[in-house]
Amino acid sequence: MNKLWLKISLRFFILLFLVLIAIGFFIADMMKNTYMDMTRNQLFQDAHIVSEFINTNSLNEDTNSLQKKIESFYAENQPRITVIDIDGKVLADSEDNPENMENHANRPEFKQLIKGHKKKAESIRYSQTLGYNMMYVATPIKDQHQIIGVIRVAFTLQNIDHAIQKLWVSLGIALGITLILATFIAIRLSKGITRPIEDIIQVASRLTEKDYSSRVRAKTKGELDQLAIAINTLAKSLQHQMEEIRENQQKLTGVLENMVSGVMLIQPTGRIALVNPAMEKIIGTSAEQLTGKLHIEAGKSFGLSQLIDRSLKEVTSIHDEVHMYFPTERILDTHIAPYVGVNGDIKGVITVLHDITEIRRLEKIRSEFVANVSHELKTPITSLKGFSETLLDGAMHDPEVTKSFLTIIHDESERLHRLITDILHLSKIEQHQIPFHPEPLDVIKVIYETVETMQEELNKKQLTITLPEEDPVIIDAEKDRLRQIILNLIANAITYTPEKGSIEIKLDDEEEKIKIHVKDSGIGIAKEDLPRIFERFYRVDKARSRNSGGTGLGLAIVKHLVESHNGAIEVDSEEGKGTEFTIILPKKQY
Structure with a gap:
């Protein structure tokens, strides 16, 4: 039983049923008492009338005359009149022969008058002979204020019982119709009252289920209307707050995820x-x-x-x-x-x-860079200072010594110039200060031109170089940058390849990119050094690099130049067997 209107109707039905039953009992009891009072008064009046016509002397002298008089006064279906002496003997009776009747001294109404000295008495009891209830009233017969007998009037209550039964039937029908009509009205009223309440309950239930768009739609008046307005206001407030919470949650989630x-x-x-x-x-x-x-x-x-x-x-x-x-x-x-x-x-x-792993690594690299720059600058500056001081101390008067020292000073100056130039060039590349203007270029042609400029160094070490076939391969690139990439890689290969070694340049032409392979048969690179070879001033063989005049910035410059072309550089090397650099460049720059 979940319907509120049904609960209200049922409770109203039970309450109304109890009230109507109570009213029915009250009315029936009131009607019964009214009938009984009317009957009682009528019987006392009959007893008083009879007592007016009875001669007190005839009670003991002329019982037959008294009997005839009583029989003549009351016919059948009238109250039964019985005259009884002080000892309980029946002297006359309107319906029966007194001689055949038993002594009435033990009758309740008789005993109440004789022993209680009351002015009148009554008794209602079931008659075994007749099979229904009888009402008995008795009044005393007095002679000079002395009770000398009793007049008893009896009346059957069968008619009253029948009347009460009819009354109950009438009341039952009336109460039943009233109950049905009242129940129907109660259902209509309860539905009218509970329909908005149920709507409010349903909205409240949906709010607990996080459906904040639900609203009370029922039209109501009075307090229910105020309650519906309050619920709708609460729902709007909750919906607004939840939207703000969801929005803030989305913001927080977006911030956390990104x-x-x-x-x-x-x-x-x-x-x-x-x-x-x-x-x-x-x-x-x-x-x-x-x-x-x-x-x-x-x-x-x-x-x-x-x-x-x-x-x-x-x-x-x-x-x-x-x-x-x-x-x-x-x-x-x-x-x-x-x-x-x-x-x-x-x-x-x-x-x-x-x-901050990368930050700490960069800090370490920066620290090493400062140390390396200081070290790289210190060597040529020390040489320049030392030889110039020697010349100033008198060595310049010796032409041969002067020429030798000036040659060394010139070489160290050139080395210092290259170092500073490379540092500035690398700095400009990293800061994107050098404009990038790609144009269609034949990569094979650039490779051949670059190798030609390095031919003298190749011949000095009697190195064998293998080049790709001269079939044009066109890509978008900047000629100077591409040439410097190839130049630095070939210079590295020449530096770290022993005499009579070999260098191989190979090109793979793919659909959207090309791969330039520069492979040598040099000393190779140890595995622990591979991750650092593109760092500035990092040298695998420091002595050989310095002797060759290298600045230690070549591969760092190559890496940045390749990345400026949106490309990548890879290295594969084994110590003692040689190194292979692979440059991957897109054919088109967008």
Whole structure:
């Protein structure tokens, strides 16, 4: 029974039924009492009339005359009159022969008058002879204020019982019709009242199910109308607030998902509640696997876990640097701050991790670069200073010594000039200060032109060079940059290849790109040096590089020039067997 109108109607039906039953009993009892009072009064009046006609002397002298008089006064279906003496003997009776009647001294109404000395008495009892209830009233017969007998009047209550039964039937029908009509009206009224209430309940239920677009549509009046307006206002407010919450959540989700820094929310229990994609990459585990786990299990970093536990325990912000070794070795700038609720209780800590591994690596490279530049500049400057001081001390008077020293000073000056030029050139490339103007070029032609300029160095070391076939291969490139790329790679190959070695230049023409391979049979590069060969001033064989006049910036310049063409450079080398550089360049520049 879930319908509110049905509950109200049923309760109203039960209440109305009880009220109507109570009213029926009250009316029936009132009607019965009215009938009884009327009958009682009538019987007492009959008894009084009879007592007026009875001669007190005839009670003991002329019973036959008294009997005839009583019989003549009352016919059948009239109240029954019985005259009784003080001893209970029946002297006369309107319906029966007194001689055949038993003594009435034990009758209740008789005893009430004789023993109680009452002015009148009554009794209602069931008649075994007649089979229905009778009403008996009695009044005393007095002689000089002395009771000498009793006049009893009896009347059957059968008619009253029949009347009461008819009354009950009438009342039952009337009450039934009233109950039916009242129930029908109650149902209509309850439906009219409960329909908006049920609508309000339904809207409230939908609001609990997060359907904030639902509204109360029923037309009502009075307090229900005020309630419906309040519910609709509440629904609008909730809808507006939820839209704001969703919008803020989307903003927060967008920020978290696009942050470069890793963010992780730790509950007071030490379990992970939230991680963003950047944190997944840093830790090397997906969010589904991280959520709900202890931070020591997920991060696998004892140092980080110590900082988180400390922040939880001391409710303080912490900034420190942490090393992680899983899934790869990383240096993390760690910010940990407690998240405190409105009541001041801690809700957890927020951990923000910045991967500064590359920054630290670049700082190290920068430091090494400064040291290398200082070292590279120091050598020629020291030579220049030393030889010039020697000349000033008197050596310039010796022509041969002067010529030798000036030659060395010139060579060191040239070396210093090349070094400074390469540094400035590399700086301009890195800062994109040199304009890039690609044009259609024949790569094969550029390779041949570049090799021609290096022919003298090749001949000095008796190196054999193999070139690709002279079939034109056209790409979009800048001639000077492409030429410098090939030039630096061939120069490197010449430097690190022993005499009578070989160099091979090969070109792969693919659909959208080309691959230029420069392979030598030189000393090769150790595996541990391969990741660093494109760093500035990094040399595999420092002594040979300096002796050859190299600045240590050639491969760094090559890498930047290749990247300016939206290309890539790869290296494959084995120590003692040679090195192969592969330049990958797109055919079209967009």
